[in-house]
Amino acid sequence: MLAVVSGLWMRQDGIIGHAIQLGESVPPVPAVAAIILFLLLNPLLGRLRPQWALSRAEVMVVFIILAITPVINSVGGVRVWLPSLNVLHYFDTPENNFSRFWPYIPAWYGPRDSEVIRQLYEGSDTGQVPWGVWLKPLFLWGCFFVAFFWTTLCLSVIFRRQWTQRERLTFPLVQVVTYLAPERREEVRAFFRNSLFWLGFSLSFGYNLLNILHAYNPSIPALGRSFNLGALFTERPWNAIQPLILHWRPAIFGLGYLMSLEVTLSTWVFYLMLRFTNVVAVMLGYEIAGLPFDREQSFGSYLALFLFLLWIGRRHLAEVLRRAALGTKEVDDTREPLSYRTAVLGVLAGMAFLCGWCIKAGMWAWLAGLYFTVILAVALVYTRVRAETGAPMVWLFPFWQQEKMLLNIAGSRAFVQGDDFRNLTIFSSFAWLVRGYYPTTMATQMESYKIADEVRMARRYMVLVLLFAVVLGVVVAFWVHLTTYYEYGANVLEGGTGAVAGYRIRLNIQEYTTLSGFAKEHKRPDLLRTTWSGVGFLFTALLIILRMIFLKFPLHPLGFAMVTAYGHPLWGPLFFVWLLKWAILRLGGVTLYRRMIPFFIGIVLGHFFTAGLVWGIIGMVDEEITLKYVVHFG
Secondary structure, three states: OHHHHHHHHHHHHHHHOOOOOOOOEOOOHHHHHHHHHHHHHHHHHHHHOHHHOOOHHHHHHHHHHHHHHHHHOOOOOHHHHHHHHOHHHHOOOOOOOHHHOHHHOOHHHOOOOHHHHHHHHHOOOOOOOOHHHHHHHHHHHHHHHHHHHHHHHHHHHHHHHHHHHHOOOOOHHHHHHHHOOOOOHHHHHHHHOOHHHHHHHHHHHHHHHHHHHHHHOOOOOOOOOEEEHHHHOOOOOHHHHOOOEEEOOHHHHHHHOOOOHHHHHHHHHHHHHHHHHHHHHHHOOOOOOOOOOHHHHHHHHHHHHHHHHHHHOHHHHHHHHHHHHHOOOOOOOOOOOOOHHHHHHHHHHHHHHHHHHHHHHOOOHHHHHHHHHHHHHHHHHHHHHHHHHOOOEOOOOOOOHHHHHHHHHHOOHHHOEOOEOHHHHHHHHOHHHHHOOHHHHHHHHHHHHHHHHHOOOOHHHHHHHHHHHHHHHHHHHHHHHHHHHHHHOHHHOOOOOOOOOOHHHHHHHHHHHHHHHHHHOOOOOOHHHHHHHHHHHHHHHHHHHHHHHOOOOOOOHHHHHHHHHHOOOOHHHHHHHHHHHHHHHHHHHHHHHHHHHHHHHHHHHHHHHHHHHHHHHHHHHOHHHHOOOOOOOO
16 A cells, blocks of 8 residues: 555656655655554554564565566666667658657557657546557566666575675665564664764754755755855866865765775765866866766776676675585575575576567577676676675665766667668667666665564565566556546656657657667777776776775775766765764764664655655645755765
């Protein structure tokens, strides 16, 4: 029921209002709202009738389901996928020549009827969805989404023991979530009486409250969302340091306290290093647009980290494969979320299904295999980032680079045979898979296994919860989006004006416009961007080697991967929390550090409560006011 309610909530705030993206946060705002609901409701239910109160494990089941379903229903989920099915037909003009590529889109992708497609973008007279023509493609695509989720789930099972038991990663997000779900009555009392928690909550609440009041009355002073340090540098070559913006993000600040000092230090050091690279380049007379190509470097960094994860887990992976193939007794997998044989076969079957889907559509087999291998590699590294650092950002991976780097390396002509653009068209039709945040669901799966351990739940039961969540999420997302689009018309939703479509539709138009440009003039291999990806790969490899040689080497490769992926919101909060945590450890040691943890968790919850829950409810009533204080969680 809460999944359906959250779908309707996101419909009003994210699709119609386009001011608050409830599914973009980590964890999603509806999942945190469920934690708050049961935190307040459970003690009351326990007094009325003890059996009515949910156990800690049951609360976590609700949390996990609401951590999955809003992601599928969000801007990085179904909303970025749906327009890819038919923008070639609806937005065709003589200038963009989309009609040349529309025949390459398979008929089973989605409805082909012009009137059905027109009503999707302009709204139908009755507001009714023509479910008859949509049911088959929705079922097929639903199978695709479940297959992708199943593949990442099996991959996470394979790496679970290595990360949680051998490397003992800390899972900061899990620490926060389980802290907010006390079970015994004395734990609940201790939680509500913790003054440090409520102090942190009050600071975060006050910060957001002032910004909300400022949105209603600009004469009320407020910190706003950021401070532009780059504006202080106006003379050449120092003005090349821009953008240099301090973002006030309480969730990052609070969770940053649970990160290692090495990660927080590396994040702001590497970000400033990247900005100074621009300054040095201008001093030397090189003014190149895009320098230093942060996201391209992040792609190289992610690939280096992927290979490193395979290397340090090589013994465990060998044990998994022997157990799966030979049934050896050296590893006991009876308590794993899935048996290792099921997990290994699940990855192979999932990859076969995903690649087979693309091959059936018209993509070359080798390209489909390479494409999904890169996508899963990035998903695995992002999962590692979340497990080790807990960074609460869903866009913290080199999105779109999984596709763009293949074109940068080989050029567009390598993917075209004569005048047949079928392969490249299908390749472009899957841009949503890397421009959205589907790969990040693997991180939630890995965190779910850790949550199961914390609340003493069988891991195999958690697998059922996750599979139920993805099926429920797909159904809710399809229903929410199609009913909304056919009622209002997609062109006037998510910030669209009718004349100009919403942002996710424009992303798909942009992708196919680029494809159309290749028909006029092929994209040549981009040596510059490819080189900078190589720089990111080699620099990350160097950091890994230095950390292996020098045990106290202070710079962490994950910090570099994070800031090159999406560093400008990260570096400021992590700089301040690094400074504060360093002082706390120096003055009071581990004892004071542990005592202060509730204070920082209070900051996190205060931000989600005020900027997510309260502001999200206000946005349902008055969407215009929320545009004056747009909160970015992702």
